[in-house]
Amino acid sequence: MDTRPKIEEKFQAKFMVNFIAKMPVWPDPKDPRLTEHVTGVDQEGKEVGLAVTVERPLTLFLNGREIVTMMTICDYPEYLAIGYLLNQNMLRPDDDIVAIDYDDEIETVVVRTKNETNFEEKLKKKTLTSGCAMGTVFGDVMEKFETVSLNKEATIRTSWMVALFKAINTAPSLYLEAGAIHGCVLCQDDTVLVYMEDVGRHNAVDKIAGYMYLHGIAPHDKIFYTTGRLTSEMVIKTVQMEIPILVSRSGFTAWGVSLARQVGLTLIGRAKGKRFIALSGQERITFDADLDQIDDEPRHVSRKTGKK
Amino acid sequence: MDTRPKIEEKFQAKFMVNFIAKMPVWPDPKDPRLTEHVTGVDQEGKEVGLAVTVERPLTLFLNGREIVTMMTICDYPEYLAIGYLLNQNMLRPDDDIVAIDYDDEIETVVVRTKNETNFEEKLKKKTLTSGCAMGTVFGDVMEKFETVSLNKEATIRTSWMVALFKAINTAPSLYLEAGAIHGCVLCQDDTVLVYMEDVGRHNAVDKIAGYMYLHGIAPHDKIFYTTGRLTSEMVIKTVQMEIPILVSRSGFTAWGVSLARQVGLTLIGRAKGKRFIALSGQERITFDADLDQIDDEPRHVSRKTGKK
Numbered sequence: 363m364d365t366r367p368k369i370e371e372k373f374q375a376k377f378m379v380n381f382i383a384k385m386p387v388w389p390d391p392k393d394p395r396l397t398e399h400v401t402g403v404d405q406e407g408k409e410v411g412l413a414v415t416v417e418r419p420l421t422l423f424l425n426g427r428e429i430v431t432m433m434t435i436c437d438y439p440e441y442l443a444i445g446y447l448l449n450q451n452m453l454r455p456d457d458d459i460v461a462i463d464y465d466d467e468i469e470t471v472v473v474r475t476k477n478e479t480n481f482e483e484k485l486k487k488k489t490l491t492s493g494c495a496m497g498t499v500f501g502d503v504m505e506k507f508e509t510v511s512l513n514k515e516a517t518i519r520t521s522w523m524v525a526l527f528k529a530i531n532t533a534p535s536l537y538l539e540a541g542a543i544h545g546c547v548l549c550q551d552d553t554v555l556v557y558m559e560d561v562g563r564h565n566a567v568d569k570i571a572g573y574m575y576l577h578g579i580a581p582h583d584k585i586f587y588t589t590g591r592l593t594s595e596m597v598i599k600t601v602q603m604e605i606p607i608l609v610s611r612s613g614f615t616a617w618g619v620s621l622a623r624q625v626g627l628t629l630i631g632r633a634k635g636k637r638f639i640a641l642s643g644q645e646r647i648t649f650d651a652d653l654d655q656i657d658d659e660p661r662h663v664s665r666k667t668g669k670k
Numbered sequence: 671m672d673t674r675p676k677i678e679e680k681f682q683a684k685f686m687v688n689f690i691a692k693m694p695v696w697p698d699p700k701d702p703r704l705t706e707h708v709t710g711v712d713q714e715g716k717e718v719g720l721a722v723t724v725e726r727p728l729t730l731f732l733n734g735r736e737i738v739t740m741m742t743i744c745d746y747p748e749y750l751a752i753g754y755l756l757n758q759n760m761l762r763p764d765d766d767i768v769a770i771d772y773d774d775e776i777e778t779v780v781v782r783t784k785n786e787t788n789f790e791e792k793l794k795k796k797t798l799t800s801g802c803a804m805g806t807v808f809g810d811v812m813e814k815f816e817t818v819s820l821n822k823e824a825t826i827r828t829s830w831m832v833a834l835f836k837a838i839n840t841a842p843s844l845y846l847e848a849g850a851i852h853g854c855v856l857c858q859d860d861t862v863l864v865y866m867e868d869v870g871r872h873n874a875v876d877k878i879a880g881y882m883y884l885h886g887i888a889p890h891d892k893i894f895y896t897t898g899r900l901t902s903e904m905v906i907k908t909v910q911m912e913i914p915i916l917v918s919r920s921g922f923t924a925w926g927v928s929l930a931r932q933v934g935l936t937l938i939g940r941a942k943g944k945r946f947i948a949l950s951g952q953e954r955i956t957f958d959a960d961l962d963q964i965d966d967e968p969r970h971v972s973r974k975t976g977k978k
Contacts, residue, residue, distance in 0.1 A: 398924040400949055402952065403948050405946050405957075406961065414927055416923070417925045433903060542901075561899075615722055615723045640712075651713075
């Protein structure tokens with residue numbers, strides 16, 4: 363049985379569109395459903411105990427159609443479902459969502475729309491011809507990508523970055539608790555609005571996309587932070603969400619850079635402590651931090667794989 | 671135009687089944703197709719140049735059916751195609767592969783089998799009922815998972831681990847060249863056999879699976895090393911490949927641990943330098959390394975995101 367307060371109850375509305383969200387949202391590493399304690403041995407054969415993140419399968423349906431089974435920590439299945447469908451371009455902003463039904467016993471979430479979606483139409487045609495439609499999603503997504511126009515007035519200050527990285531890295535999180543997890547953070551100026559974690563970085567992004575959509579949060583003045591790499595997929599999702607600035611602790615791929623430049627996304631990578639490299643959209647950066655007065659990221663908050 | 675020597679020519683055989691592979695296979699970070707030089711600015715606004723990994727879309731077809739579009743560095747599209755299909759349980763060892771056609775201009779790889787595969791049959795039924803079949807793959811994979819029996823006699827020595835980690839971390843690689851990439855390594859005893867890299871860790875695994883299948887390499891005495899996290903998916907793939915020992919630099923998820931224990935896979939995580947934690951199948955480990963005589967991993971080879 364799912365004992366979480368129903369999102370509907372939390373926000374006193376059947377759906378969350380146009381209702382003001384309670385922000386900031388921080389990770390809740392103490393939620394007992396999210397980690398498990400296990401024991402094993404170390405390099406000397408000595409018994410050791412540690413906390414590990416719990417991942418669960420979640421099968422997503424759009425109306426009567428099974429879309430995908432995802433592995434997720436399942437803290438926000440409704441946001442994940444909506445964000446996934448939006449970022450895959452399977453759901454469009456004008457589709458009228460009438461229900462999001464999560465059932466934790468059978469591990470499913472069903473998104474229902476008033477009318478059949480454009481994606482379902484396409485899928486129907488597709489399955490009659492060459493089969494599975496997952497491959498077509500890519501083309502659709504690229505088509506939308508080319509039509510997005512990002513806010514040119516948005517800005518990011520290097521002093522904000524220093525403050526954000528510190529806030530994100532020192533906040534209690536599943537990462538600090540158990541490791542092996544990605545984080546994504548929606549920010550405005552030097553402030554964290556929504557910090558989501560998940561076993562896959564795409565789930566974390568999708569949860570934020572779902573949150574923004576359901577609470578009607580404007581993307582144009584936001585900054586998106588991720589612990590994951592700046593691949594083409596990450597760039598495409600950020601652009602789909604119409605957020606003008608993407609920042610990551612991790613590195614770049616060439617296509618990620620090329621797509622970001624094509625659409626004028628500000629792309630900042632290898633961002634830790636006071637350091638970063640920007641490879642696209644540098645004109646949105648204001649260099650106002652006094653770097654000599656700021657220390658490098660201390661080693662104990664350094665986000666490494668495999669160490670707490 | 672694809673200027674790489676055709677795999678067929680390299681191995682003097684139409685297909686590579688039962689032909690001895692040239693091992694070890696190491697990354698080729700100097701291959702000009704795999705990285706690109708870009709310039710940007712750092713935290714002080716100073717111009718900086720760096721190498722970034724190139725990712726390309728590759729659309730996979732099984733006979734006439736479009737399966738998926740993957741983002742890959744595309745160094746071994748044929749191995750990737752076969753490994754993906756095997757690990758998704760879309761292709762079974764008894765399916766008779768008659769061609770693997772890679773076309774770099776239209777970015778497709780087509781795997782052709784003599785007869786229609788069981789997966790295609792299922793897909794046909796599925797599309798007539800509830801639509802896209804990607805969701806069904808999960809159930810099929812779990813079904814196979816439960817039937818695998820891993821070699822109980824396989825062993826891993828702590829001294830081998832020390833040697834392997836050193837060899838892997840100091841070998842020239844795309845990771846050291848450009849970062850933002852995952853690595854997977856097939857090992858035997860203290861020796862590296864096949865080291866593959868890719869933008870997604872699953873691609874790197876799949877390329878090794880394809881390599882093993884096409885060259886008829888036995889899995890039962892091998893060790894699988896990955897830079898990625900030990901999630902359920904990673905455990906399932908290793909078990910599908912029938913490799914009894916899985917080692918990672920990164921951390922664990924609870925379901926990864928639980929699946930490994932269920933099937934008796936040796937699961938070693940947070941493995942760096944001389945340190946590790948084993949959470950399943952400890953009986954295959956021989957603690958023979960003299961740890962006092964071995965240094966910790968030097969910081970410069972430490973695999974961090976975002977730093978060379």
